[in-house]
Amino acid sequence: MSLLVEIEKLLEEGKGAIKNAASAETLENVRVAYLGRSGKIKEMMGRIREVANEEKKAFGQGMNDLKKSLEKLFDEQKNILGSSKAKSGPQPDPTLPGQSQPRGSRHPLTQVTEHVVKVFERLGFTIADGPEMEDEFHNFVALNIPDEHPAREDQDTFGLDNGTILRSQTSTVQIRTMEKIQPPVRVIAPGRVYRPDAVDATHFYSFGQIEGLAVDTDITFADLKSVLGMFAREMFGSDTKTRFRPSFFPFTEPSAEVDVTCIFCHGKGCRVCKQQGWIEILGCGMVDPNVFKSVGYDPEAWTGFAFGMGVERVAMLTLGVDDIRRFTENDLRFLRQF
Numbered sequence: 475m476s477l478l479v480e481i482e483k484l485l486e487e488g489k490g491a492i493k494n495a496a497s498a499e500t501l502e503n504v505r506v507a508y509l510g511r512s513g514k515i516k517e518m519m520g521r522i523r524e525v526a527n528e529e530k531k532a533f534g535q536g537m538n539d540l541k542k543s544l545e546k547l548f549d550e551q552k553n554i555l556g557s558s559k560a561k562s563g564p565q566p567d568p569t570l571p572g573q574s575q576p577r578g579s580r581h582p583l584t585q586v587t588e589h590v591v592k593v594f595e596r597l598g599f600t601i602a603d604g605p606e607m608e609d610e611f612h613n614f615v616a617l618n619i620p621d622e623h624p625a626r627e628d629q630d631t632f633g634l635d636n637g638t639i640l641r642s643q644t645s646t647v648q649i650r651t652m653e654k655i656q657p658p659v660r661v662i663a664p665g666r667v668y669r670p671d672a673v674d675a676t677h678f679y680s681f682g683q684i685e686g687l688a689v690d691t692d693i694t695f696a697d698l699k700s701v702l703g704m705f706a707r708e709m710f711g712s713d714t715k716t717r718f719r720p721s722f723f724p725f726t727e728p729s730a731e732v733d734v735t736c737i738f739c740h741g742k743g744c745r746v747c748k749q750q751g752w753i754e755i756l757g758c759g760m761v762d763p764n765v766f767k768s769v770g771y772d773p774e775a776w777t778g779f780a781f782g783m784g785v786e787r788v789a790m791l792t793l794g795v796d797d798i799r800r801f802t803e804n805d806l807r808f809l810r811q812f
């Protein structure tokens with residue numbers, strides 16, 4: 475019986491050794507010492523010769539149980555050490571804020587341009603495009619601004635080395651469109667234009683313009699007024715009123731500046747509208763017959779209207795921006811507000 479007690483003792487001893495093994499290396503040493511080829515279990519097995527025949531079966535059974543128990547404990551301890559080893563490295567902290575993917579947005583000038591264009595698309599206009607590098611004919615002559623015309627001074631622009639100029643207005647697209655297609659014409663032309671203006675809070679050497687042109691039989695000033703009235707209400711709010719003031723542009727006759735009721739004070743008068751209640755928003759007029767002649771349209775057969783507005787100006791008004799230079803500084807603190 476004493477050997478069975480020794481088996482029990484060996485089991486307790488082995489259990490303790492396995493439990494106390496704090497590293498994989500120590501555990502492996504324990505395994506070799508107990509379960510190895512010349513380990514304690516093997517050694518104990520060798521003592522079966524000392525066991526009386528009638529007790530050999532109980533001894534064998536005991537040794538078998540011992541071996542299985544220690545093997546099981548060994549596997550368990552190995553798992554514990556394995557997982558705690560993983561835990562000892564840097565662990566993910568689920569309470570930390572995640573790494574968010576920064577989401578961009580379209581530039582405020584792009585948003586305003588798209589808004590304006592969308593309104594006119596609903597009114598039956600389609601987008602027209604043209605080059606920013608232009609010739610004198612499309613930028614001036616065809617628009618009824620001959621060489622000696624004083625309006626050239628206002629629209630002085632940048633000359634390029636190859637003899638061309640940077641367009642000073644998107645009206646060039648009107649000319650190029652009419653050269654290509656016969657009436658009826660209904661186009662809206664957003665684009666960048668250039669003027670050597672001294673840069674200040676409201677002037678920049680490059681800015682966005684959106685021009686519209688409609689040519690058909692019997693187009694009158696009433697059509698122009700109703701189209702721009704609809705635009706103003708869509709763009710600035712349904713209670714927006716428009717006011718047409720006589721003006722001059724070389725390429726339209728008659729010409730008008732269009733004011734809308736101040737979107738900040740609704741006509742009552744405030745700092746933005748300089749207590750006037752009105753804000754100038756665009757220029758327009760009926761297409762001058764000379765412009766039709768320069769593109770080969772018969773001025774007796776066709777009439778039309780044209781209008782143009784500055785994108786920055788509309789954006790500054792609708793977004794409440796006080797300095798035109800903010801749009802081009804790429805300051806994310808500014809851009810993220812839109």
Ligand SMILES: [Zn+2]
Binds near residue numbers: 743745
């Ligand atoms: Zn106002």
